[in-house]
Amino acid sequence: MGVERVRALDGVDLDIQRNEFVAIMGASGSGKSTLMNILGCLDRPSSGIYTLNGKPTHKMRAGALARVRNQEIGFIFQSFELLPRQSALKNVMLPLLYSKGMFKARKRAKNALKRVGLETRMSHRPNQLSGGQRQRVAVARALVSEPSILLADEPTGNLDSTTSSEIIALFKQLHDEGQTIIIVTHEEEVASHAQRIVRLSDGKVISDNPTAEDPLHRKFVTAMASTIQTQVQDIDQNHIPKQLDDTSTNNSTKRAHELSQETEALDASSIHTMPGTKPARGVIQP
Amino acid sequence: MILLRLAFQTVFLALSQIFSNKIRSMLTTLGVIIGVASVISVIAALDGLQNNILGEFEKFGAKRVFIDGRRPESMRNKITWREVQLKEIEVTEILKHSESLDLIVPMWYGGYSIAHGKRTIDSVSVIGMWPSWHKIENRQILQGRQFSAIDEDEKRQVCLINEHAIQELDLDRNPVGSYILVSGRRFLIVGVVETIQMSAMFGGGDTSTEVFIPFSTARKLNPNGWLNYAQGELKDPNAAEDAIAEIRFVLRKMRGLEPDEEDTFQIQVMQRFIDQFNSMAGAIKAGAGGIVAISLLVGGIGIMNIMLVSVSERTREIGLRKAVGARPMIILTQFLVEAVVLCLVGAGIGLLIGEGFVLGLRLMPDSPLSKASVPFWAIVLSVGFSAATGIIFGMFPAIKAARLNPIDALRHE
Numbered sequence: 290m291g292v293e294r295v296r297a298l299d300g301v302d303l304d305i306q307r308n309e310f311v312a313i314m315g316a317s318g319s320g321k322s323t324l325m326n327i328l329g330c331l332d333r334p335s336s337g338i339y340t341l342n343g344k345p346t347h348k349m350r351a352g353a354l355a356r357v358r359n360q361e362i363g364f365i366f367q368s369f370e371l372l373p374r375q376s377a378l379k380n381v382m383l384p385l386l387y388s389k390g391m392f393k394a395r396k397r398a399k400n401a402l403k404r405v406g407l408e409t410r411m412s413h414r415p416n417q418l419s420g421g422q423r424q425r426v427a428v429a430r431a432l433v434s435e436p437s438i439l440l441a442d443e444p445t446g447n448l449d450s451t452t453s454s455e456i457i458a459l460f461k462q463l464h465d466e467g468q469t470i471i472i473v474t475h476e477e478e479v480a481s482h483a484q485r486i487v488r489l490s491d492g493k494v495i496s497d498n499p500t501a502e503d504p505l506h507r508k509f510v511t512a513m514a515s516t517i518q519t520q521v522q523d524i525d526q527n528h529i530p531k532q533l534d535d536t537s538t539n540n541s542t543k544r545a546h547e548l549s550q551e552t553e554a555l556d557a558s559s560i561h562t563m564p565g566t567k568p569a570r571g572v573i574q575p
Numbered sequence: 576m577i578l579l580r581l582a583f584q585t586v587f588l589a590l591s592q593i594f595s596n597k598i599r600s601m602l603t604t605l606g607v608i609i610g611v612a613s614v615i616s617v618i619a620a621l622d623g624l625q626n627n628i629l630g631e632f633e634k635f636g637a638k639r640v641f642i643d644g645r646r647p648e649s650m651r652n653k654i655t656w657r658e659v660q661l662k663e664i665e666v667t668e669i670l671k672h673s674e675s676l677d678l679i680v681p682m683w684y685g686g687y688s689i690a691h692g693k694r695t696i697d698s699v700s701v702i703g704m705w706p707s708w709h710k711i712e713n714r715q716i717l718q719g720r721q722f723s724a725i726d727e728d729e730k731r732q733v734c735l736i737n738e739h740a741i742q743e744l745d746l747d748r749n750p751v752g753s754y755i756l757v758s759g760r761r762f763l764i765v766g767v768v769e770t771i772q773m774s775a776m777f778g779g780g781d782t783s784t785e786v787f788i789p790f791s792t793a794r795k796l797n798p799n800g801w802l803n804y805a806q807g808e809l810k811d812p813n814a815a816e817d818a819i820a821e822i823r824f825v826l827r828k829m830r831g832l833e834p835d836e837e838d839t840f841q842i843q844v845m846q847r848f849i850d851q852f853n854s855m856a857g858a859i860k861a862g863a864g865g866i867v868a869i870s871l872l873v874g875g876i877g878i879m880n881i882m883l884v885s886v887s888e889r890t891r892e893i894g895l896r897k898a899v900g901a902r903p904m905i906i907l908t909q910f911l912v913e914a915v916v917l918c919l920v921g922a923g924i925g926l927l928i929g930e931g932f933v934l935g936l937r938l939m940p941d942s943p944l945s946k947a948s949v950p951f952w953a954i955v956l957s958v959g960f961s962a963a964t965g966i967i968f969g970m971f972p973a974i975k976a977a978r979l980n981p982i983d984a985l986r987h988e
Contacts, residue, residue, distance in 0.1 A: 331898060331981050352902045359900020370895045370985065374595060384899040391580055430899070 297323035298334070299492040305471065307437075310464045312480035312500070313473045315489035322442070324489065325473045329362050329440045330354045342437050359388050363431025367443035369423045371415040377402065377426045378411040384434045394433075401429040405459060421452035428459060432468075439463065439470045445479055457482050477509040585905070589913035592885075593920065603881040604921030606874025607964065611925025611957045612932065614867035615949050618860055619933040623947025625856045632849050637812045639711070639845040640676065642669070642822060643804035647837035659839040660801040663790070665829055669805070672825045675818035679807035680708045683793045685800060687758040689786060691744040699740075701757060701786045703793025703802075711808050719751035719766030726765075727789045734762040735787040739770040743784045757786060758796065815844040864956075871960055874921065875968035882914050882972035886979075893976050894984025907977035914969020915962055922961035926954060 298320045305311055315321040326332035327339055330346050333354070339347045346357055358364075363384075371380045378398050385394035402411055405425040415423050424444060431439055441460070445453035461482055464470050472483060480486050486503045488496040500506055593600045644659035666681045673679075683703030689696050706722040717738055726733050734757065741750055750764045768787070793800070809818050819842050826840050886893070893906060901909075929949065936944045 326982050329898070352904065355897065355900050355902040358898060364898050366985070370891065370898075372892060372895070383896070386583065387896070387900040387902070387905065389580075391583060434900075 296492050298327070298489075301337075301489075301492070301494055303487065303494070303497070305438075305469070308464070308467050308469055310460070310470045310482070310484045311472070312483035312486045313471060313489065314475055314477075314480055314486055316475065318491075319489040320492040321473050321489050323492075325440065325442055325471075328438070328471060329364060330357045355387075359384060359434060361437045363434065363436035363439045365424070365427050365431050365439065365441035365444045367446040369415070369427045369447070371423055371426055371430075373415055376412045376414055377407060377418065377429075380415070380426055381429045381433050383430060388434060390434070398429070398433050401433040402426070404432060404463075405429045419452070420448050421455055424448060424452070424456050425459065428456070428463075432463070437469060439468055441470065441472045441474075443474055444472065445474070445476065453479070477506060478513075481506065481510070581905075581908070585908045585912040586916070588909055589916045592913055593917060599881065600917060600920070603877050604874070604917055604924070606877045607871060607918050607921030607961050608874075608925040608928065610867050610870035610874050611922045611961060612928040613870065614863060614957050615926060615929025615953055616932040616936070617863040617867075618953040619929070619947045619949045620936060620944055621856060621860055621863065622950055623936070623944035625853070626946040627943050628852060629849060632845060632852070636711075636713075636808070637846045637849055638677075638809040640679075640807040640809060640815075640818055640822075641804055641843040642666075642679075642807070642826075643841060645839060645841040647839065649837055650839065654839065657801065661805055661840065663794075663802065665826060666802075666805045668829060669807070669822050669825050673807075673818060673821035675810055675814040675821055677808045677810045678707050678711055679805055680705045680711060681790055681802045681805045682708075683790055683800065684803045685793065685797060687786075687796075689740075689744065689784070690756040691746060691753070694743075694745050696743060696784060699784045699786055701788060701793070701796075703788050703790045703796075705790050708787075711806060714771060715769040717767045717769055718749055719764070721766060722787070722789055727791050730791040730795050731789060732760060732762050732792060733765045733789065735766045735768050736764055737768050737770045737785045740784040740786065741767065755786075757788070760796070762786075762788065809844070809846070812846045815846045818842075819844060867957070868960070871964045874918075875964040878914055878917055878965065879968035879971060881917075882910060882969055883975070885913070886910065886972045886976045889976075890979065890984045890987040893979050894981045894987065897979070897981035898985060903977040906979075907973045910973035910976045911966060911969045914973065915965035918961040918965030918969075919958065922958045925961075926957070 301320075301324060313321050313324060323332065327334055330341065330349075331354075333339075333347055333349070337347065338345065341357065341361055344357060344361075346354060349357065364370075371377075372383070378395070381398035381401050382394040385391050385397060390397060399408070399411065402408055405428050407422060407425050407429065410418060410422060410426075413422075415426070418426065424447075428439075428444075431441075439460075444460075445456055448456060457479060460470055460472070470483075472479060474480055481500060483500055485497070485499050486506055487494060488503075488505070496503065496505075498504075642661060644656075644661055646654060646656055646659050661681065663681055666679055670676065670679045681704065685701045685703070686698035687701050689699045689701075706724055706727055709716075709721045716735075719735075722733070722735065725731070734755070736744075736746075736750065736755070740746070741748070744755060746753055746755075746764075751766060753764050754761050755764060756762070768785075770785075788796070790802075807818075809815060822842050823838065827838065830839055832839065896906065897903075926949075933947050933949055936947050
């Protein structure tokens, strides 16, 4: 029948070293989710090799993959995925429940929560925590089994900008402590904190550069810089009487719009959000 | 250690899940609750009834054998009623040749008028028997003595009466040594036996006056009369079939029956009745078990339904658990244990309700089920059945959960 076979990933060749901080970027449909699933041992490539810490995971069965996930991978999801009825501590203990370390789970979970700065919120349930705190709990859960890789899928996608930068700062701190981190994101701002950016489009790696040398990213940084300038102007103008406010708002919106068009034109895989516009909008809105 | 870990991963999780959905779990297990409660009460009631009826049999003694003449259908024209009656010599021969029989006593029944002083009672049962009757019947001698071999040998005009007769005949409180007239002959009362009330089931009913006389005396009383039946006692309740074969052999030989001719007598062993009754009660219980199996089936479907709902409700949770390293087997066990625990909780509640119901049956006034109690095997059986229901009907949802692809599960809305 007419089943269309789609190659979600095609000829991807990646080598990620210990203690790297890598951002994987790409539009939706570019295959970044599939790549993340394979990196996270949730899925196996239909052909090809994925060796994680010397383990040939492409040959493993479901049970063995589950053990690899338990020991080697710490997942952080966009929507946190915390168990709603359980306390933060219980949520963090979850991965240890499925490992040999379950009898030390409580202690280790407490330590992990301390690392993310939530030692005072351990007995709270997810619905008693803010979005940022929830994501911190999720990070603690990912850390608790001391995995080789911290694998974050749009970790800031459900967070506002302030909380996002908190989480990113947490990632940077963990990276400085020696953690290998892979972030899947489409936000340039998030990616800017990584050491290396891997861009995917139509299942292929279209670029793989250190962050500082990534042409798209440099473009973004330049754009950001001017946006921030505009913001600074906005803030200055906010001090002058209200009648003058309209013109300045119009100016800066136009500017932001131009910028975003410029960036999109450069990249076929299209970066949907201009991260820089978010804070700008916050100021601009009447 | 590994087992403890597994228990943590599955049993406690399942328990907390059930606990957090109390009302739903309760409603789900209703089928199992009703099923178990009904099987427990039906079996207990049947058991009580069985004990009651067996108790009646026990009054006769399980080792009791009855032999009497019978005119088979095919010989109605060839043989008279009189000819098939047991003869004393036959009884003696049976006693001599049947190894499985401990005792045998010919029983001679007659109806005569009894008189004492001015009191006369018509057609009282007068029973002629050997002294060994005392060993079979075990009736207590309240006053006086038992029959002895001399009474039999010398055809003495002595009698035993039952306690009931003292009142009926207006005798002394201690009637031993008094005389009564049986069919106009003087009989010396040598003892008083207890009155036994037979249950209606065995044609008893009203208690009546009974007069016992030696067998030989009875023959003298009516030389043309015949003995009604013989009753014997087995050495061992399990030797019923042997005894029947032995008696049959002796009687057929003595009566010169051809191989193609039917028996002109019948042998009934109490144990056989008991066995038959037991097998009937067993069949009823099996039937009740079948009904329960159906209700557990219905309950099981309810459980399966709720487990499927639970799996689809918790798809994301399953996805997360798998992502953080729960192996498919663990997920399977978790859901299976949840279903089994649900069923067992239901079984527990059902047991309590059933026990309560049985208690109610027992406390009913004049209840024939006063001995009703839930047998241990019924508890084991119903709990086992419930657990099996949980496993069977929990398996499908559990497999479904275990097979979920973590990627799809995490994306599930």
